[in-house]
Amino acid sequence: MAAQPLSRAPWVVPTWQRLSEALEGGRLGHGLLLAGAGELGQSDLAERLAARLLCEAPAEGLACGSCRGCRLRLAGTHPDLRRIGLLERDDGRLKTEIGVEQIRQLSHWFSLTPQFGRGLVALISPADLLNMAAANAVLKTLEEPAPDRYLLLVCSQLQRLPATVRSRCQKWILQPPAAEVSRQWLQGEGIAARDAAQALEWAAGQPVAALELARDGGLALFREVSEQLDALATGRIGPSELGRIWAGDQPEQRLRAAVAEVARRGWSGEGLTVAGDFTKLAAWSRQADRARALYAVPLRHEMLLVELLQGWRSLHRGRTA
Ligand SMILES: [Zn+2]
Structure with missing residues (x-):
């Protein structure tokens, strides 16, 4: 992973700004799709947004990091934040898809009252691994939006998510940056110029994958x-x-x-x-x-x-x- 949070990468910043503006202006959707091919920073973006939504004293559009909400979130015990991901199988390996039961439990949880009054935030990642029944259950949740309920879908293969789900979400899609921007970013992360250029070629122009390749x-x-x-x-x-x-x-x-x-x-x-x-x-x-x-x-x-x-x-x- 990057040493600097990806949400500060130059190709992510404009999207974060527009997200913040939507939030401040009361235009943030109930279902939010945060996507990018491979990993472009959508996970960081989702984390940052969840943090901002649950913070009790946000400053300059960001979570403060020290209020009760932030402390609980950082400890992984915030009662108004749910993470849905791949569950472990009996043999310790991860399942290959997110199942419908996980989403049913989430829908039930969404009907409860937030404990801290700032709303309920659920993060589904990787949302492209929802199975068909689970995706349909998500769709149902999206069709019955309740105030102060936020469903964040983090996705790296947008085409795998059913079109019906996509169309119900407010979309925040990161685009891979120009080669020059990627090269400069990689060099800022300590990668030599020649290595940066070559890693980008092998990573099909994806800066984060290129960084991992050059680092390991x-x-x-x-x-x-x-x-x-x-x-x-x-x-x-x-x-x-x-x-x-x-x-x-x-x-x-x-x-x-x-x-x-x-x-x-x-x-x-x-x-x-x-x-x-x-x-x-x-x-x-x-x-x-x-x-x-x-x-x-x-x-x-x-x-x-x-x-x-x-x-x-x-x-x-x-x-x-
Ligand atoms: Zn805070």
Whole structure:
């Protein structure tokens, strides 16, 4: 995560200002959709808004951080704030969707009286993982708005949320910033200029994903994978040998890097003339993505990798170093 709160990032600030103005002017909706592709700061925005709504002495449009409401919220015990997210399964892993029972309980809670009189705030995140029945239950809540009830839906894949729910919400959608803004922001977070530019390419222009990539040592691995794909394409290394290397060292990460690298090449046009056919490259990328998903289940992974890498080699047949 960013060292600075994302709500202060340059591409988030204007949206926060408009949100504050809507709040001050009494124009804030009952159902609010806070969205951005991947993570652009919508979670921070939702947290900031929830804090502001529950604060008893907001100053300059922000929560004070020290009143009773703020203290309880920071301690995670504010009775007028509810968080709905993915529940844990019996084996300790997270469920893959938000279920209808969670929303039914929320609707009931919304019918109660706020304990501190400032309203009830519910935060659903990730709202794009509401299952169909849960989304319908949310829709019902949105159709019967009560005063001082705020439903904040945090979303990173807007198209996954049913259109009926989307259309009932006041929308606050963050757009990815221009490349130059992202680069400057990344450098402000301590990332070197060259790393920032490269991380942005692999993260498809998404600044937060690029920051994570540059921070967790991912760039070195991405560079290595890019070079290995070139070596494989030109026959300097064989699929079996590379498959063995990948299987033995961070295979899932390498597959993720390979998918990002193909996307980057598609974007920049790099290597497309030799690969000949973008469709084939895209198909290979999907295959790599599936292989990555298969890593969650025990399989003969090395064979899977070798097969995938053979495919890459034959895509580039005839190309030599
Ligand atoms: Zn406060």
